[in-house]
Amino acid sequence: MAATGGTSNAQPSADFIRSEIDAYGFRRPDDFDYETYEQFMSQYLSVLARRAGKWDKVMDGKKNVKKSFKVKRYVRKGISNEYRGLVWMYVSGAEAMKEQNPGMYQRLLDGPKDAELMEVIKTDLHRTFPENIYFCNDSTVSKRTSLQNVLVAFAHHHRADGYCQGLNFIVALMLLILKDEESCFFLLETLVKNILPAYYTPQMAGLKTDQEVLGELVKQKLPAVAQRMEKEAVPWSIPTTKWFICLFLDVLPIETVLRIWDCLFYEGSKILFRVCLSLIKQNQDAILGASSFPSLIESFKTVTLHSRNTDCHTFMQNVFADSQPLSRALIEKFRTKSNEDETN
Incomplete structure (x- = not known):
């Protein structure tokens, strides 16, 4: 699975662009088209720098962001990696949901567990991005425990629907961006309840x-x-x-x-x-x-x-x-x- 680099002000070196592992920890496939990628990055780096500067001005040290025509325009042009997780949480409504439900995530983790649900989730853990350094079997910086926690909490909060395969990949990418289990849980809740209702249910x-x-x-x-x-x-x-x-x-x-x-x-x-x-x-x-x-x-x-x-x-x-x-x-x-x- 290919990626196109990070979105910070720092310009990746040629060695980074040619690296076998991308900015998100994915190992590039053997047939990865480095030539096309380098051609793209030679132009896109200046775009990244401009976008990062504009997001710095929009955020201006703030810990939240409100929807507006300007923010919508900036979102369409790409959120700077530095702010991506925070912006996702606020513009989706996930942060508000998190604030309205203090302690919910931990209570779900501490509550009784369904053995069948746990088994299905554990099976999916090993299928989740095996080519990523954060989720592979021999990872020294593994996020598998965090992935399991979010999926377990979510599945037990939605016992009637059970666990839907495919959510493991979505949560894994959320973890790479947000780096916080509780935030990922509420972003997932917002996604399945408000943005894509009845997608991740038995009947779909x-x-x-x-x-x-x-x-x-x-x-x-x-x-x-x-x-x-x-x-x-x-x-x-x-x-x-x-x-x-x-x-x-x-x-x-x-x-x-x-x-x-x-x-x-x-x-x-x-x-x-x-x-x-x-x-x-x-x-x-x-x-x-x-x-x-x-x-x-x-x-x-x-x-x-x-x-x-x-x-x-x-x-x-x-x-x-x-x-x-x-x-x-x-x-x-x-x-x-x-x-x-x-x-x-």
Whole structure:
């Protein structure tokens, strides 16, 4: 899994850029495209420096941040790593939830445990980013205990739904950014309750609805792609479930994922549709060129592997340009229609 470096004022050296391990502890794959990455970083470093300076002025020593048009604009252009965790907590509402529930996290950790839940979680721990120095088996700086704690507390707080696989990866990345278990717990709570309700449940009703919504949006904005999907009878759940459930984690470079998450925690689920539409639009020639059901599925896999995804700054500019206009009212209209169709 590739990443595109940190977001501090310090400029990484050539040795760092060529390092086998990225800024977030991920080992780069053997086929990592260092040449494309270096070309990107040679331009992106100046962007990082400018963004860091602007965030310094916005924060100005403050320990919180409030939503505003200016902050939204800054979030879309990328949150400086120094402030990313703090900004996520405040703009998502997770910090307010944390303040309203003092002691909840520790009480969940100290309370009685369900043996079956514990076993499922422990099994997932070893599957979580084995290529990352913080989560691999031989780690000397392991975050596995913290990962287990957050997942255990969350699962026991949601006993009716149980534990949903995929959350381990989301929490692991949260821990790399926030570095605090309790904050990760409440950020996860905010994500599953307020931002993506009914995604991480046994029925995954919210996820299924939003995949139907994506299908309707593609019909409207990329009709040729929609027709191709219908011709081969490919449901949107096949190519996009991993996109939605893991929030593009493990299918896009880490720095690009973090830029998406910046917008997710500020603007909500609409960013997921924007990213999906942009990925499909940017790669529609390959999708339309697929000649069969298997090749069509394969074309969606290659969508996320394109070298252009490394340039997270241009990627996000395309995300907003490619999906305009996209109103929240339209998304809600399609959600309502999907739910009514399901009921009837």
